[in-house]
Amino acid sequence: MTDVAHALRLTVQHPRPGLAIATVHGNVDVQTAPVLRSGALEIIEQGHPCLTLDMAEVGFCDSAGLSAIIVIWHAAREAGGSLSLAAVPDRLMRMLRMTGIDSLLPVHATAADRPPP
Numbered sequence: 001m002t003d004v005a006h007a008l009r010l011t012v013q014h015p016r017p018g019l020a021i022a023t024v025h026g027n028v029d030v031q032t033a034p035v036l037r038s039g040a041l042e043i044i045e046q047g048h049p050c051l052t053l054d055m056a057e058v059g060f061c062d063s064a065g066l067s068a069i070i071v072i073w074h075a076a077r078e079a080g081g082s083l084s085l086a087a088v089p090d091r092l093m094r095m096l097r098m099t100g101i102d103s104l105l106p107v108h109a110t111a112a113d114r115p116p117p
Contacts, residue, residue, distance in 0.1 A: 008032035010039040018081070020048035021111045025057040028065030037068040041075050049081025054111040056087035066095050073105060086111040 008026035015021060020043045028036055036053075043051055051072070055061070069085070076083040084106040088096070096102040108114050 008035045010036070010043075012043060014048065018048055019050045019052075021052045021054055021086075021114075023054040023057055023111075027060040028058055028068070029060065029062045030064040033064040033068040036065065037071055040068075040072040044072075044075050044079050044081065049076055049079035051076055051081065052084045052086055052108070052111050052114050054086045055089060055092065056110070058089055058092070061089060061092040061095075063095070066092070066099070066101070069105070070101065082106075084108060084114050086114065 008024065008028060010022045010024055012023075013021045022040060022043060024036060026032060040051060040053065053069070053072070069083070073083040085096075086108040087110055088107050093102070093107070096105065096107070106114070
């Protein structure tokens, strides 16, 4: 049996002080959403409150993933920063629109499209 927690991973770049771009690799679901949440919260706690989650490498994201994104958004705001998403898969974009979260979270076509913090 494969350990699904290791099926999701983040690779992080720090293009500017305070800003991190975390590329999410793998599916985000009920089993892997905690990995996303804890990894992103760790990035914020390490002094990078402006975070972009690059979702280009995500094949699937369910409601557990959406919930993790909301928790990350709150943490970034509490740290004086912000959360944005890039290259969002269609299904997740539909969930963001249906829930109205797309009005709270900036969504960019690519991570490079995020304006400076």
